[in-house]
Amino acid sequence: MGGLMQELLRELSLLSSIASNLGWDQETYAPPAAVSFRAEQLSFLHGRIHQLRTSPQFRDGLESLEGANQRELTHQYERATKLPQELVERESSTSTLAKAAWDQARKNRTFEPFAPYLEKLITIAREKADYWGYEDEPYDALLCEYERGAKTQEVASLFESIESDLAGIAAAAVSQSASIAPDLLHGPAPVEEQQILNQEVAESLGFDFEAGRIDTTAHPFCTTLGPKDVRLTTRYDDHDFSSSLFGVMHETGHGLYEQGLPSPDFHLPSGQAVSLGIHESQSRLWENHVGRSRPFWEKWLPRAQELFVHLRKFTLDEFLLGINRAAYSPIRVEADEATYDLHILLRFRIERALLSGDLQVRDVPGAWNDLFKELFGFVPAHDSEGCLQDIHWSMGGLGYFATYSLGNINSAQLFEAAMKDPEVHTNFEQANFLPLLEWMQLHIHQHGSCYFPQELMHQATGSPTNPEPYLAHLRKRFINFSQ
Amino acid sequence: MGGLMQELLRELSLLSSIASNLGWDQETYAPPAAVSFRAEQLSFLHGRIHQLRTSPQFRDGLESLEGANQRELTHQYERATKLPQELVERESSTSTLAKAAWDQARKNRTFEPFAPYLEKLITIAREKADYWGYEDEPYDALLCEYERGAKTQEVASLFESIESDLAGIAAAAVSQSASIAPDLLHGPAPVEEQQILNQEVAESLGFDFEAGRIDTTAHPFCTTLGPKDVRLTTRYDDHDFSSSLFGVMHETGHGLYEQGLPSPDFHLPSGQAVSLGIHESQSRLWENHVGRSRPFWEKWLPRAQELFVHLRKFTLDEFLLGINRAAYSPIRVEADEATYDLHILLRFRIERALLSGDLQVRDVPGAWNDLFKELFGFVPAHDSEGCLQDIHWSMGGLGYFATYSLGNINSAQLFEAAMKDPEVHTNFEQANFLPLLEWMQLHIHQHGSCYFPQELMHQATGSPTNPEPYLAHLRKRFINFSQ
Numbered sequence: 013m014g015g016l017m018q019e020l021l022r023e024l025s026l027l028s029s030i031a032s033n034l035g036w037d038q039e040t041y042a043p044p045a046a047v048s049f050r051a052e053q054l055s056f057l058h059g060r061i062h063q064l065r066t067s068p069q070f071r072d073g074l075e076s077l078e079g080a081n082q083r084e085l086t087h088q089y090e091r092a093t094k095l096p097q098e099l100v101e102r103e104s105s106t107s108t109l110a111k112a113a114w115d116q117a118r119k120n121r122t123f124e125p126f127a128p129y130l131e132k133l134i135t136i137a138r139e140k141a142d143y144w145g146y147e148d149e150p151y152d153a154l155l156c157e158y159e160r161g162a163k164t165q166e167v168a169s170l171f172e173s174i175e176s177d178l179a180g181i182a183a184a185a186v187s188q189s190a191s192i193a194p195d196l197l198h199g200p201a202p203v204e205e206q207q208i209l210n211q212e213v214a215e216s217l218g219f220d221f222e223a224g225r226i227d228t229t230a231h232p233f234c235t236t237l238g239p240k241d242v243r244l245t246t247r248y249d250d251h252d253f254s255s256s257l258f259g260v261m262h263e264t265g266h267g268l269y270e271q272g273l274p275s276p277d278f279h280l281p282s283g284q285a286v287s288l289g290i291h292e293s294q295s296r297l298w299e300n301h302v303g304r305s306r307p308f309w310e311k312w313l314p315r316a317q318e319l320f321v322h323l324r325k326f327t328l329d330e331f332l333l334g335i336n337r338a339a340y341s342p343i344r345v346e347a348d349e350a351t352y353d354l355h356i357l358l359r360f361r362i363e364r365a366l367l368s369g370d371l372q373v374r375d376v377p378g379a380w381n382d383l384f385k386e387l388f389g390f391v392p393a394h395d396s397e398g399c400l401q402d403i404h405w406s407m408g409g410l411g412y413f414a415t416y417s418l419g420n421i422n423s424a425q426l427f428e429a430a431m432k433d434p435e436v437h438t439n440f441e442q443a444n445f446l447p448l449l450e451w452m453q454l455h456i457h458q459h460g461s462c463y464f465p466q467e468l469m470h471q472a473t474g475s476p477t478n479p480e481p482y483l484a485h486l487r488k489r490f491i492n493f494s495q
Numbered sequence: 496m497g498g499l500m501q502e503l504l505r506e507l508s509l510l511s512s513i514a515s516n517l518g519w520d521q522e523t524y525a526p527p528a529a530v531s532f533r534a535e536q537l538s539f540l541h542g543r544i545h546q547l548r549t550s551p552q553f554r555d556g557l558e559s560l561e562g563a564n565q566r567e568l569t570h571q572y573e574r575a576t577k578l579p580q581e582l583v584e585r586e587s588s589t590s591t592l593a594k595a596a597w598d599q600a601r602k603n604r605t606f607e608p609f610a611p612y613l614e615k616l617i618t619i620a621r622e623k624a625d626y627w628g629y630e631d632e633p634y635d636a637l638l639c640e641y642e643r644g645a646k647t648q649e650v651a652s653l654f655e656s657i658e659s660d661l662a663g664i665a666a667a668a669v670s671q672s673a674s675i676a677p678d679l680l681h682g683p684a685p686v687e688e689q690q691i692l693n694q695e696v697a698e699s700l701g702f703d704f705e706a707g708r709i710d711t712t713a714h715p716f717c718t719t720l721g722p723k724d725v726r727l728t729t730r731y732d733d734h735d736f737s738s739s740l741f742g743v744m745h746e747t748g749h750g751l752y753e754q755g756l757p758s759p760d761f762h763l764p765s766g767q768a769v770s771l772g773i774h775e776s777q778s779r780l781w782e783n784h785v786g787r788s789r790p791f792w793e794k795w796l797p798r799a800q801e802l803f804v805h806l807r808k809f810t811l812d813e814f815l816l817g818i819n820r821a822a823y824s825p826i827r828v829e830a831d832e833a834t835y836d837l838h839i840l841l842r843f844r845i846e847r848a849l850l851s852g853d854l855q856v857r858d859v860p861g862a863w864n865d866l867f868k869e870l871f872g873f874v875p876a877h878d879s880e881g882c883l884q885d886i887h888w889s890m891g892g893l894g895y896f897a898t899y900s901l902g903n904i905n906s907a908q909l910f911e912a913a914m915k916d917p918e919v920h921t922n923f924e925q926a927n928f929l930p931l932l933e934w935m936q937l938h939i940h941q942h943g944s945c946y947f948p949q950e951l952m953h954q955a956t957g958s959p960t961n962p963e964p965y966l967a968h969l970r971k972r973f974i975n976f977s978q
Contacts, residue, residue, distance in 0.1 A: 026539045033517060041524070042724070045706035049512070049721035056509045122846075186653035238532035241525070278532075346831070 016072030024064055025279035031057040033237045036161060040227045040245065080462040084281035096102045103136050107408045110392035121394040123377045131373045134366050135343020137410045149369045154411030158288045161419065161464035167414050171357050174479045178353050179387055181483070185338035185490035187348035195321045196334040199322025201253035209253065209319055210246065210260040217298055220271055220447040221265050232259045234266035239275035243466035244266040254335060255319055257301055265298035266291055268449060272457025281461035288412070290456065290465050291393060293426055297452070300349050301485070302445055303426040304335055324346065338490060340388050342397040350490045354387045358416040363410055422469060424482035426452070429473040500556030505549055505841035508762035514540040523728065549576045553824070560620030563945040569766035579625045580631055582960050586619050589893045604877040606860045608736050613888060614856045617849050620893045624850070634850045641771045642901060644947035647847060650897050654840050655961045662870055664966070668821035668833035668973035679817040682754045682805025684736035692736065692802055693729065696795065699783055702747050703754055715742045717749035722758035725750040736749020736803055737818060741782055746783035749774060751932060755940025766945035773939065773948050776818045780935070783832050784910040785928055786970070787818055794926035802880040821973060825880040833973045837870045839900040846893055865967040905952060907965035911936070912956035
């Protein structure tokens with residue numbers, strides 16, 4: 013590889029990781045008054061990153077690259093240079109105003125004052141799609157930002173093909189869970205004890221605490237500050253140990269992927285995660301397929317009962333019913349495994365219709381509530397529990413939501429494939445999950461962005477994303493109550 | 496001011512503050528394995544800072560500046576450009592090796608293996624002094640890095656003029672403290688309770704926790720990550736609340752200075768601290784003149800007794816004897832107020848003699864021990880409690896030590912001048928220290944680096960650094976036992 017391009021890519025990776033460090037500090041420990049100067053620092057770093065990634069040196073250096081690294085960096089260069097500066101700046105300032113308007117609208121529980129900003133963001137998204145180009149419809153160009161190679165039409169067909177099954181499973185799961193009290197597992201859970209359990213569990217799953225850590229934030233996330241330097245965060249409910257623990261297992265899944273990427277290629281696509289749909293497959297795998305399974309709790313329930321006295325009254329079966337209880341919620345981030353995807357299908361349909369022009373912004377609340385009624389059987393009490401609940405649109409993040417369900421579907425497919433390996437399977441039954449991690453490292457992590465997500469799925473499982481394993485998993489867990 | 500230079504100085508201040516943020520993360524929360532990539536990030540940032548500060552654009556921009564900002568930045572530019580690249584790189588690599596050799600030598604308690612590295616560092620320091628230039632002796636050029644405008648000969652005269660007084664006060668203080676048990680104030684001190692007291696005290700002194708915070712590190716420090724974003728650190732002894740509390744008051748003093756600098760000039764010398772000798776005057780002021788005073792403890796002892804049960808048996812007088820106990824220690828960082836400067840005087844004489852060539856590196860342990868015997872009356876048990884105890888030399892930090900005693904002397908002089916203001920005095924007696932802070936903000940903080948340290952002292956107190964108030968303070972506290 014050309015020495016100059018190598019240097020340029022290293023500089024970009026240093027700048028990006030430094031920006032991640034400042035972002036992490038801002039979310040975890042920075043004092044409140046640090047915000048405005050922090051914004052200046054970040055804006056400086058992002059400006060410099062954009063400058064380098066759109067520079068003639070970068071363009072010329074692409075020739076010295078090979079294979080996937082050349083393909084991905086050329087793709088990124090083209091996307092970065094195709095947008096006129098005016099549009100980039102307009103998107104940035106519109107997002108800032110939209111975010112403030114969204115905050116206010118949410119407080120007032122009414123969509124109307126946010127509508128003009130969403131209107132502008134949709135216009136900007138269409139303009140971006142036009143500049144970037146697309147084959148079938150503008151939404152393709154947005155989706156591609158998060159899920160390389162994905163086509164809107166294919167995702168739509170996938171989601172349509174499972175919608176009634178998902179709705180049916182959700183309805184059955186909710187009805188069968190009706191007799192389980194929502195606070196069944198609640199009880200005194202001091203933060204210190206939760207931290208002990210979280211740390212022990214994350215470590216047992218293979219998270220490397222020599223290179224990473226867990227801190228506390230209002231909104232949990234996983235961020236990477238250097239090769240294997242992965243920082244997870246969580247929040248604590250002092251009466252419900254499970255909300256933090258499952259959150260930590262979810263973020264640990266993201267973190268294991270990041271720690272499993274090839275460190276020497278940290279500055280190259282070959283050392284970087286391939287897509288959000290694959291990333292989410294890893295978080296959901298460890299949260300749901302491992303963390304809510306019988307073998308996991310055969311091992312860990314006694315430890316949880318040592319730490320949290322109120323759990324001692326439960327048998328393993330009672331406990332499993334508690335952690336796999338299903339209920340409808342108007343709020344996506346509070347949704348359980350059985351009902352989660354319905355929230356995503358709804359958002360995907362609305363986003364796609366907004367982009368194509370089939371839906372007008374002013375009609376979003378009505379469309380949301382109609383679809384919600386269809387899928388969940390009731391209407392949200394107000395817009396803040398409906399179409400205003402997520403931050404994504406206010407940040408211009410259109411095209412993002414679909415990757416959550418792609419992640420769920422991929423997770424089941426990868427889990428099923430891995431479990432065909434007798435060593436993974438046998439050890440899983442004995443609550444030793446390291447062979448499962450090794451399987452993921454071998455089939456997913458080590459490849460970075462060398463393949464498109466669908467190529468990766470095909471190589472790992474024998475087929476591209478296929479919803480059958482996921483539906484089978486949900487049926488087994490929520491209809492047959494077999495954990 | 497020229498727009499381009501303004502932009503360049505802003506960029507430099509963004510880069511420096513970002514580097515400080517990475518440094519803070521490294522000392523506080525970064526996982527162990529993050530070190531090597533962090534070094535790459537820091538080296539990149541420092542390289543870029545050096546490049547900008549020695550660029551033709553920077554040189555040309557100096558013309559657009561005025562007054563102290565022009566003077567100080569020209570001085571910094573000249574110092575940065577006078578050193579050949581070869582020397583800068585040699586110093587960096589030699590320091591890295593010297594630091595490792597020092598670590599090892601300290602473990603083995605013998606100076607000899609460190610000697611060849613110190614030899615090289617002394618040679619490098621002499622070369623730097625030659626490139627930078629000096630009037631009287633090479634040491635001037637080094638001292639000036641930390642104490643702008645200071646002359647070695649003047650510092651030496653100052654120190655010589657007080658040496659016998661200091662030694663006499665120390666001897667009397669140590670002898671009078673002999674009946675006070677070293678662990679008089681020790682007792683169970685849970686970290687959480689110490690944190691409560693530290694936070695309450697720092698806040699009452701005026702530290703702005705909206706803009707700053709306190710974390711835990713092995714070696715306490717104060718660092719500034721943005722305008723008023725000041726991060727203090729401390730460490731805890733769970734049987735001695737006072738070691739952390741006085742450490743926090745010391746760092747709070749540094750932090751109040753940083754938070755008192757004019758924020759709009761954050762990127763200019765006029766918004767930056769003027770010297771280490773002035774910085775240390777602020778930390779010592781709050782640690783010793785406030786923190787070890789009778790009015791302070793009239794207010795805070797009852798609160799400390801609420802938090803730490805074992806303190807309830809003490810009267811205020813007994814307690815004050817305990818916190819102002821004096822004893823000889825071979826270790827500088829463990830020294831009390833009465834004996835601290837003797838450690839500095841010793842180091843200053845040895846450094847100066849090494850630079851002038853009057854002392855050979857191989858003779859350092861002998862010279863150290865002889866001088867130590869003369870000042871303290873005993874010889875350190877081995878080199879790790881003697882000439883190997885401090886990290887400064889291994890990092891090439893020659894010329895630094897003098898600023899500790901300059902800080903002590905300045906602190907007493909500033910305190911005496913401030914207390915002549917009736918409002919400061921009256922409030923001080925009632926344990927309201929905000930008027931004292933306002934006095935320091937008015938006379939020291941707000942001026943940034945607009946004046947040389949000695950001009951600042953003169954303006955604030957009517958004379959340049961003068962040891963009489965300090966000697967009077969020590970006599971009052973340690974001979975007359977009047978707190």
